[in-house]
Amino acid sequence: MKRERIRNFCIIAHVDHGKSTLADRLLEFTGTVDPRTMRAQYLDTLELERERGITIKSVPVRMNYRAYDGTEYILNLIDTPGHVDFSYEVSRSLAACEGALLVVDAAQGVEAQTVANAYMAAEQGLELIPVVNKIDLPSAQPEEAKRELEEVIGVDAHEAILASAKEGKGIDEILERIVRDIPVPQGDPEAPLQALIFDSVYDNYRGVICYIRVVNGRLKAGQSIRFMATGRECQAEEIGVFKPGMTPVNELEAGEVGYLAASIKTIHEAQVGDTVTDGVRPAGEALPGYKKIKPVVFCGFYPVVNEDYPQLRDALEKLQLNDSAIQFEPETSSALGFGFRCGFLGLLHMDIARERLMREFNVELVATAPNVVYQIVRTDGEILEANRPSDFPDAGQIEEIREPYIRLTVFVPSEFVGKVMQLCQDKRGIFHSMDYITPERLRLSYILPLAEFIVDFHDKLKSTTRGYASLDYEHVGFRASELVKVDVLVNQEPVDAFSFICHKDAAYHMGQAVVRKLKELIPRQLFEVPIQAAIGKKVIVRQNVKPLRKDVLAKCYGGDITRKRKLLEKQKEGKKKMKQIGRVSIPQEAFLAYLNIGKEEED
């Protein structure tokens, strides 16, 4: 295949701005997908993706297109995940392309996420083709959208394509412009092999399948190869292209996009961002940009029934095959028993994992409150990483606690700016900048602790702005904070599942809320049960669950005896479902309700 006839591109768009529909139209227009097998959001393969209208896994597709000049071109569309949690995956997908369609909704204009991804694409040298979509909407303001493209993103919107993916308008123009404007892939087919893994999936029969972009050299079926980051060597068993199904070919050369299967057992051996090279004649260096992805949000997953622990482990292992960003390790909680501490790229990522475990693997689970990873500088100078409250050493051994911060960018209509600033302030945000995008819309930027962001920032932003704001963030590293670990004691025993980390000024308030909630949920026992919140040895809140005073119904003659016994058995059965902490039985709901305390406080 002549490199001159290959175009590799992706689509950058905000959620809801019509990316999936546009992709569907391109597939139809180029005849890539038989109209009979066509379905909406063709490239979103997961049930969840369709439901939520988001893309989690990027699926590449190869289209043959005969341009107006009569030449047959190969267009590789590399879909990108659309959520900020997956920005590393986005960056790898972008690295596999030479250009991008920058899609903006004609009615809503540029959103925060679009800007972030457009910048990322521009930094990587991609050619951007602006597309103003949804011009069929009555509320469409294409000129306004074009102006925002120029002013906010800084692209030349002069030639922006006006399109309606829904009605099929502008599709031919988009295809022509891809051919005309997106650069021909560079690279030397004769140089040592360098292929970028921009995504991977797990297949039950063939093992891990890497999605690759050949940057230099050639990759042949049967060739011996090496993964440069992990050092693993093996044979390329099958290579192929996406037509859109996987179709084997004999060779992929510089500029082409395809897949590689090599009996790789786990996704860790072939990581996204790694470079595949020739096993015999390896390249001098790997392609730039590889980094090991580190989870930023952690939580515990516990089976509802202890016996389901092995089932949960199997499900997590299988899920991980398809999603290398998930990390997990066994942990035990005195309250919840055996479970796993799991790490995720963000809250959405966590939520999706939880939902997939329940839906696809039928595992009933309890998720503990999410937390970020903390850095703890000990008095002896050692730096620890703690991804759960119980990793914290004694207060006396802590010199300093650092927590991750993000730079948050919010696009918001000017009428809501005061509320959004208040929200950022409440979340311990530090003002960074503010500028007008248009007379009606502002760009606000804050430096904010990630921990505050993950709790419910997104939901609150949506509700305070009636959905008119959009946000994006990037990690800006760790900073020292005045954080404390608050322990919760039930009948003098600390319950690990209830411990939490928070800013010292919020400790009393949060402690109150937790203790009050637990007091409501813990049934009366035969003795008084104190519930306390404490920082180190210092108790900051205390409430008592008063003891039971009466629990007996008289009458018990003849036949009553059997009935009474059955009642007692039932009563006991009910208690068995509770978790036993010392001498106190705590119902499951307490562990779940606890997660919602932050949210309920607002109601």
Added chain:
Amino acid sequence: MDTLYIGGGTPTFLNPADWESLIEILENGLSFSRGVEVSVEANPDSLNADHMRLWRSWRVKRVSLGIQSFSTEILRWLGRPHDEKQAAEALNHCAENGFSSSGDLIFGIPGQDLRLWHNDLRILSGYVNHLSIYQLTAEPGTPLAGERVASQSEAYPLYRFAQWYLGSRGFLQYEVASFARNESWCRHNLSYWKQGNVLGLGPSAWGYLDGLRYRNVAPLMRYLRREGLPWEWTESLLQEDRAREAAILALRTRWGIRWKTFRRRFGEDISRELGKALSELPPDLFVKRNGRISLSGKGFRLGNSIWERLV
């Protein structure tokens, strides 16, 4: 046979002639031990002089009256056909005829405050040496189903008061619901709590024989026509379940569990297990002396939570 209890609510429903034939059947079919305790249940509205005369000339010693309350309003709410005057008359009659009488009272009725309850206890304890107090429950399928009756914690002050008040009037709480003066325990009821053998006669009656518990069929005609055993339901308890049940029943009474006897009856292992379960509970729920463990006044109030550890 040591005790006989003629119950089922209203044996006074039978007329004197019926009673005479009942007595004849019982005398022919059963052998009474010397000092047998024969009790009869009666309702204040249907008890009359003929009954009294018959019973007095036979073996009846105890008459248990379904008093329920001395408040007209409460009696009406409960749907009882008698009023407080009839209740007092019935109690007087029993006393005049030399019966040892017992009365039942109900608490936890909507509108029943401590003052009304105190009044009930005061009047009844003036007449009898034995009384039982029952908390009202609105069982499904009964006329009271769905009624808002007192919860356990709402009924606490009433029950607690009864314990204190009856104690101050010389009554000993010898079981969760039973109080007696001068050792006038109901021996028949005690046999239930000692897991003793009981022969149940008549439709819907319950019986127990060495680990086998049964209930007779309820409709009268089916009971009469049934050939062979009239049981419509039975359960037979394994040794371990018998032990657990025995412990729970024993702890209903002030004599509690006598470990030596219990071990002999049920063995070392289960005795140790039950003993351990009880020892994990707060000590003020129990009275321990002379190798026995029984519930304290507080323990009686929290019975369910304690027995739950034993099932």
